[in-house]
Amino acid sequence: MKPKHRLLLLCGLILCLVLICSGCSQKGDSSLHGAEGKKNGTRPNAPHVYVPEASGTALIGSSPLTLDISHIDQGYLMALYDGSAAKAVVQITGPDGITYKYFISAQDQHVTLPLTAGSGSYTVAGYENIVDNQYASLYKESIEVSLSDELLPFLYPNQYISFTRDTQAVVKASEVVKGASSDLDAVGEVYHFVIEHVTYDDKKAETVPSGYLPDVDETLATGKGICFDYAALTTAMLRSQNIPTRLEIGYSGKIYHAWISVYIEDIGWIDNLIEFTGDGWTRMDPTFASSNDNSENILKYIGDGSNYTMQYLH
Incomplete structure (x- = not known):
């Protein structure tokens, strides 16, 4: 399905709206690449890639x-x-x-x-x-x-979130989560890496063709992308760490948008405003978080389910 894949200016436009509203397989392992100077955590960080x-x-x-x-x-x-x-x-x-x-x-x-x-x-x-x-x-x-297992569709790669054990985004995920001691830690490490590494590409948003599909390694290499790219890269990195992640497409306000939801059994918080209850999906929006410096206002906006209408899962 390529439903309304023309994500033109969508994320850029809604970022303005948000600022106004807020007040301004089989599993395969590959070699590990540890981050220099980063303490190893107790959670295994080997890629865990399901192969269709x-x-x-x-x-x-x-x-x-x-x-x-x-x-x-x-x-x-x-x-x-x-x-x-x-x-x-x-x-x-x-x-x-x-x-x-x-x-x-x-x-x-x-x-x-x-x-x-x-x-x-x-x-x-x-x-x-x-x-x-x-x-x-x-x-x-x-x-x-x-x-x-009902979570399996959200662990395998697919046409929208394409990756293998050799994908650079998978290698990077292993490096990024090296210091994690839990899945909650790993989600936080990947989320913060993406929102700090990737910036919104306004030019691409104006010219993205119909039927566009993300290339997670291109997003990783260029450090730029639209909301679809943010969501796909984060999803690929988390799935490669055996963390069920949904890429969701729909509307935030009146603007077509892409974001993610994550399922882990850990209970806790990321940035004091993103809550994981251990028994459901938690929404995360790396595009908005990145473009708004992960502010408290934007995290409150993301946490309010009335601001999102999901149409499709991938």
């Missing part, structure tokens, strides 16, 4: 658009397009009734598509581009999904 597989034991469709549903109990399916059209679309509707559209091309290898609505009945459909915005229907089928 297209094993071919259960398929929907055939060339030019094949869906591998061999591991839907892990919270994902894999799509492969090998046709000659400009692109194909996989449409997924979960038990929550929300429809996601994922665009893929023949240049892609197997693309990981998440099943974020939990266990239940999903409808999957395949379409091939004919010309302009016209598509030919290839198939439409129902599948029953029974997740082995």
Whole structure:
């Protein structure tokens, strides 16, 4: 799905609004890279990357658009397009009734598509581009999904949050959390790294194309990005540390925006205003926090659920 992916000026505009309102797998390990002079914590910091597989034991469709549903109990399916059209679309509707559209091309290898609505009945459909915005229907089928763990869709990489054990963002996450003694510490270390390392890219916000997908290593290397980039980088870093993280897209106020929610069993606070209760998802907004110096006012804004309307999970 690429719902309204034109995140143009969205985060920049809402930052102004916020300031006004506030008063102004399988798991794979890779080598560790410790931060110089940073004391080691008691929490293991080795990357813990879940690796999606297209094993071919259960398929929907055939060339030019094949869906591998061999591991839907892990919270994902894999799509492969090998046709000659400009692109194909996989449409997924979960038990929550929300429809996601994922665009893929023949240049892609197997693309990981998440099943974020939990266990239940999903409808999957395949379409091939004919010309302009016209598509030919290839198939439409129902599948029953029974997740082995409801958090798994938010641990694997996917089309929106793409990373492997060799991704530099994964290496950096291992370094950043080296001093952590708990998951709460690790979340705080990654969150503060991102909001201090990345600055909002106004020029990119004005020119980002429709269908844009983040590159977490590019964001890491340039230290710049839009809200989608902030959210994807933070999500990739936390998932690679085995911390379930949702990339959420929707509205903050009237502006289209991207942020994250994190699930850990630890109970505690980050910056005295971000509360983790140990039994639910906690919203974090690295874009707003970064652009507003992680101020108390912005953290209160982020903590108020009435300021956010989520539409999609990834």
